[in-house]
């Protein structure tokens with residue numbers, strides 16, 4: 218199975234292989250998303266995206282079986298205890314209990330769930346949902362790109378799966394805060410002692426940085442984007458030096474807003490969890506690639522922050538273009554892991570994986 222992650226900035230795909238008990242990179246694909254074709258987590262120009270994928274696919278992959286995810290802003294994931302004493306089918310009960318968390322009426326949503334545990338008349342379930350038109354749009358795009366979608370997931374779980382497969386999540390006293398920043402959205406996940414305890418998506422991401430530069434320096438978005446890629450730096454030794462300092466000054470308001478949002482999530486998480494585990498922050502996604510970003514966040518939040526590059530361990534020798542794309546490939550790798558046998562990455566793996574298609 219190949220993990221396919223269609224984003225607003227880039228389209229990423231990755232296939233993994235297993236060698237003994239090790240995961241290795243089989244191949245990957247990284248394409249810029251054609252402009253205007255994907256807006257607010259939604260594919261708006263199906264033909265253009267599908268043709269782009271189809272014309273590049275065979276260079277990297279033999280298989281056409283893919284696992285995808287909906288965009289985080291269109292994904293709902295909830296852990297619920299539902300009362301089954303009425304004898305109604307569990308599926309129906311989950312639907313009605315989930316309804317209050319959904320953006321649309323249940324009939325317009327695709328919902329799936331997995332039972333986690335049971336105590337007398339209460340069943341604990343993990344339920345995922347996304348608007349039906351989002352799922353249909355992904356299926357349509359795959360069809361047109363000559364791909365077969367085997368599963369469509371909620372992206373939080375796919376990232377979590379990569380985390381479980383590559384870190385030592387069960388170590389006692391370990392808490393992780395995964396920040397996956399793309400162009401338009403940032404996913405936040407707290408994992409405490411191997412349990413996914415809190416998740417959220419915020420709209421501050423790579424585009425917010427570009428917009429801040431455009432606003433501050435009176436530039437067009439495209440001009441600001443290319444300035445960001447070459448002259449944005451958060452390294453202490455550079456932020457007071459030209460040409461970095463004027464880009465930095467333009468970024469300051471959005472950086473402040475981002476830090477406040479992250480701090481709010483950390484405070485919320487800490488107020489709900491009884492233990493005071495030391496949190497390590499893992500940065501993922503293209504938006505986190507501003508030079509000096511980990512140290513900047515570490516200073517601002519007073520926490521240990523690193524660039525999370527678990528896929529480094531998947532390659533034996535350098536593959537052209539891989540190290541440039543590596544930070545953006547985490548979600549695609551988490552999706553690809555759906556096809557990997559449980560015994561390679563442990564039993565915990567079997568606990569995650571709700572697909573919104575069957």
Ligand SMILES: Nc1ncnc2c1ncn2[C@@H]1O[C@H](COP(=O)(O)OP(=O)(O)OP(=O)(O)O)[C@@H](O)[C@H]1O
Pocket residue numbers: 223224225226227228398399400401402403422423424442445446449502503504505506507508544545
């Ligand atoms: N070296 C860099 N410095 C600063 N920003 C960067 C760098 N490289 C990429 N980015 C930013 O990363 C973002 C793209 O990241 P990514 O490819 O992970 O997004 P995406 O998955 O397509 O977006 P989304 O999931 O939000 O739809 C863009 O905003 C881009 O400007």
Ligand SMILES: [Mg+2]
Pocket residue numbers: 224225399400502548
């Ligand atoms: Mg993304």
